[in-house]
Amino acid sequence: MWSLFKVALVLWATHTIADGRIHSDSSQSPPMGGDQILRGVAYLNSEDGSVYGRLRLDQFFAKRAPTHIYGNITGLSAGQHGIAIATWGNLTKGCGSVGPHFNPDLMTHGAPSDEHRHVGDLGNINGQEPVDITDHKVSLFGRNSVMGRAVVVYARPDDLGKSESGYSRIDGDAAPVIACGVIGRSLTDEFYR
Ligand SMILES: *[C@@H]1O[C@H](CO)[C@@H](O)[C@H](O)[C@H]1NC(C)=O
């Protein structure tokens, strides 16, 4: 019974996020229990400034709640581009110092739908369409938290760990990175969380 309730709650949460119906209207009374929403934001840029964009990350503050990653990136060529979350938010050498894909479980690279994947593996985006990803491993708190890490967008498609290339199981053979941005905290319903 309890687990049914939890399933319903997760479905509700996913649905609500997907509908874009979340608001952090401070004039409303604070939401109960696990209803608070955590928010992150990443401003992406390429070295030459030709690719740029803003991605938002929203997640209900509840165990196993999915994270919604959405926004627009301008300047990408048509077609598939790998997208991932790298380990560090260190841009000392631009997108070259963010490290490998965020991988707290020490797995090999995979598709977002794989059980065996890096937490940071987000698959591909279409260069000409808004980004709209809902992911069940990426989190904004706890062990899988991506806060302070970096979103990277690649020049080439991510093969999702399925090709014979030696890089397939590392980054989906998608390198080079063309744009990146550090994920920072954004306004949350509960201001200091
Ligand atoms: C992305 O761009 C479209 C078209 O300009 C706009 O309608 C939409 O609100 C943008 N999405 C986000 C999350 O900024």
Ligand SMILES: *[C@@H]1O[C@H](CO)[C@@H](O)[C@H](O)[C@H]1NC(C)=O
């Ligand atoms: C940031 O990256 C640079 C270049 O890879 C490296 O030399 C430096 O140690 C890193 N800084 C931190 C604080 O990790």
Ligand SMILES: [Zn+2]
């Ligand atoms: Zn990976």
